[in-house]
Amino acid sequence: MYMNALKKILGMLFMLLSPVALFYLVKTALGEMQAHQSLDVYIQWSIFVLVFVPIIIGFFLFGWYSWKGEYNAKL
Amino acid sequence: MKTTATPHSSIWKIIGASSVGTLIEWYDFYIFGSLATVIADQFFPKTNPTAALLSTLATFAAGFIVRPFGALVFGRLGDLIGRKYTFLLTLVLMGGSTFAIGLIPGYESIGFLAPVLVLLLRLIQGLALGGEYGGAATYVAEHAPDHKRGFYTSWIQTTATLGLLLSLSVILITRQSLSPDPEISIQRFNEWGWRIPFWLSILLVVVSIYIRMKMHESPLFSKIKASGNLSKNPLKESFGKKDNLKMVLLALFGATMGQGVVWYTGQFYAQSFIETVCKIDFEQSRIILIWAIVAATPFFVIFGSWSDKVGRKWIMLIGMLLAVCTYRPIFNQFIQLSDVNNKTVIKEQALILKDTTFYENGQIMRQQTQIQSYTDGTTAKYVVEFVGEREPIATLKSKTLGTSSFVKMIVLLFLLVLYVTMVYGPIAAYLVEIFPTKIRYTSMSLPYHIGNGIFGGLTPFIALLTTTVYINDQLSGLWYPIIIAAICFVIGAIYMQNKFVEKD
Numbered sequence: 001m002y003m004n005a006l007k008k009i010l011g012m013l014f015m016l017l018s019p020v021a022l023f024y025l026v027k028t029a030l031g032e033m034q035a036h037q038s039l040d041v042y043i044q045w046s047i048f049v050l051v052f053v054p055i056i057i058g059f060f061l062f063g064w065y066s067w068k069g070e071y072n073a074k075l
Numbered sequence: 076m077k078t079t080a081t082p083h084s085s086i087w088k089i090i091g092a093s094s095v096g097t098l099i100e101w102y103d104f105y106i107f108g109s110l111a112t113v114i115a116d117q118f119f120p121k122t123n124p125t126a127a128l129l130s131t132l133a134t135f136a137a138g139f140i141v142r143p144f145g146a147l148v149f150g151r152l153g154d155l156i157g158r159k160y161t162f163l164l165t166l167v168l169m170g171g172s173t174f175a176i177g178l179i180p181g182y183e184s185i186g187f188l189a190p191v192l193v194l195l196l197r198l199i200q201g202l203a204l205g206g207e208y209g210g211a212a213t214y215v216a217e218h219a220p221d222h223k224r225g226f227y228t229s230w231i232q233t234t235a236t237l238g239l240l241l242s243l244s245v246i247l248i249t250r251q252s253l254s255p256d257p258e259i260s261i262q263r264f265n266e267w268g269w270r271i272p273f274w275l276s277i278l279l280v281v282v283s284i285y286i287r288m289k290m291h292e293s294p295l296f297s298k299i300k301a302s303g304n305l306s307k308n309p310l311k312e313s314f315g316k317k318d319n320l321k322m323v324l325l326a327l328f329g330a331t332m333g334q335g336v337v338w339y340t341g342q343f344y345a346q347s348f349i350e351t352v353c354k355i356d357f358e359q360s361r362i363i364l365i366w367a368i369v370a371a372t373p374f375f376v377i378f379g380s381w382s383d384k385v386g387r388k389w390i391m392l393i394g395m396l397l398a399v400c401t402y403r404p405i406f407n408q409f410i411q412l413s414d415v416n417n418k419t420v421i422k423e424q425a426l427i428l429k430d431t432t433f434y435e436n437g438q439i440m441r442q443q444t445q446i447q448s449y450t451d452g453t454t455a456k457y458v459v460e461f462v463g464e465r466e467p468i469a470t471l472k473s474k475t476l477g478t479s480s481f482v483k484m485i486v487l488l489f490l491l492v493l494y495v496t497m498v499y500g501p502i503a504a505y506l507v508e509i510f511p512t513k514i515r516y517t518s519m520s521l522p523y524h525i526g527n528g529i530f531g532g533l534t535p536f537i538a539l540l541t542t543t544v545y546i547n548d549q550l551s552g553l554w555y556p557i558i559i560a561a562i563c564f565v566i567g568a569i570y571m572q573n574k575f576v577e578k579d
Contacts, residue, residue, distance in 0.1 A: 007569065
């Protein structure tokens with residue numbers, strides 16, 4: 001019972017953290033690209049953004065499922 | 076997941092055939108990484124920006140994009156046509172591309188074609204690795220009895236570490252055996268000898284293909300194939316259906332993400348740390364790692380077997396928790412043990428190995444290579460430069476630790492690899508048990524390769540990036556694995572079940 005409530009709260013937290021992580025990722029990538037203007041750095045950070053965006057979306061979805069009670073223990 | 080009992084002698088043949096192939100794949104993947112500096116000199120000259128760009132792509136794309144993509148491509152194939160033929164294909168691709176890298180002429184001979192070919196072959200390696208592990212783990216798990224699945228699949232888990240051990244050993248032996256004179260031997264290795272570990276791969280692959288050809292298809296896969304229950308679209312069923320997708324997400328955020336960072340920190344970042352931060356000599360740093368790996372490897376099987384009795388969850392999570400709590404003290408000990416300021420110098424006058432005088436920019440320059448000895452047996456190599464009337468500048472090049480510090484270093488590194496065995500030993504059994512047979516290969520491969528390829532593979536890069544921001548803290552690079560492992564621990568502790576849910 002308590003665990004289900006905790007999963008619901010954590011689900012909300014994960015959903016809130018996802019856009020924050022996305023913002024931080026893009027901000028860092030743009031900052032690094034501006035600081036080191038070379039094709040090497042552009043490629044590197046573009047790859048990071050490309051691979052982490054789907055992961056962050058997955059984290060949001062994980063939070064959504066948790067909020068909806070998909071991971072709740074069956075009583 | 077219920078498996079029909081496979082005869083005792085057959086299961087060992089299955090484990091042997093699967094493990095040898097997977098070990099070779101890891102060996103192939105690691106030798107490129109271990110020889111990255113030598114390969115860069117041959118194929119990616121820094122003076123040429125396009126070649127340097129291709130080098131970046133070879134490093135990052137193969138590890139981060141292609142591995143999960145390979146998991147999807149070969150996972151789908153494995154669920155459609157069977158485990159046996161799919162992981163035969165990944166073995167051929169990996170072995171063939173590794174051998175071919177050893178044949179490519181250098182940049183000086185064929186120009187841009189050289190780095191382009193290396194990049195292409197490296198991408199094939201990443202693709203093949205993405206498909207191999209899920210197949211081998213699934214194949215063994217589908218032959219293993221339910222109460223021994225952790226034990227049998229843990230043999231597959233030893234292969235990643237043994238592949239690293241094999242690659243380190245082959246490189247060290249080749250590097251030392253090309254001439255009786257060590258310096259000439261290293262020079263020859265850097266010129267052409269680095270190709271030998273790549274060529275050796277083809278022998279190993281041929282043997283492994285021969286063994287794997289004789290194997291039968293997994294009984295569970297054969298059963299669902301015979302009953303016409305194969306998945307028509309494994310990708311859609313794995314990631315398009317909520318019931319399965321939520322387990323893929325749980326496997327990633329509650330298990331493989333933390334496992335990946337603990338693995339890469341214990342075996343790769345630690346090695347790079349003792350070589351670049353502690354400045355331990357190239358060979359001694361590898362010998363330390365080899366001893367630690369040899370001592371810790373049996374624990375993959377011990378923890379895998381134990382997980383059959385107490386469940387997978389807490390063994391993996393305690394491994395992550397130990398890593399979170401002890402990484403900083405252990406890495407701090409690495410620094411303390413190798414710090415020559417904590418040691419007593421034997422002689423005030425250092426031994427001079429080499430003394431050269433030359434003219435540069437109209438000035439007389441003198442350069443000495445000196446060896447300083449300490450009471451505990453440690454020696455440190457310095458390069459001292461004398462320019463005109465100025466104070467000489469001494470730069471520490473490398474250190475070779477005395478016996479006591481050397482042994483302590485092995486024990487500490489052993490602890491790091493022990494955490495790897497805790498998180499990695501039971502994970503194959505955990506992953507195969509949470510997904511149904513018909514989409515198991517696809518479903519388990521993706522979270523595994525995102526956890527290891529992306530979260531784990533990024534550890535050295537992010538750690539290095541952090542140390543360039545927080546320059547006063549040599550341990551700041553550890554915050555990335557600590558934070559990721561801590562998040563994974565919390566998610567795993569709250570969401571994961573200790574006893575698996577039977578899917579079939």
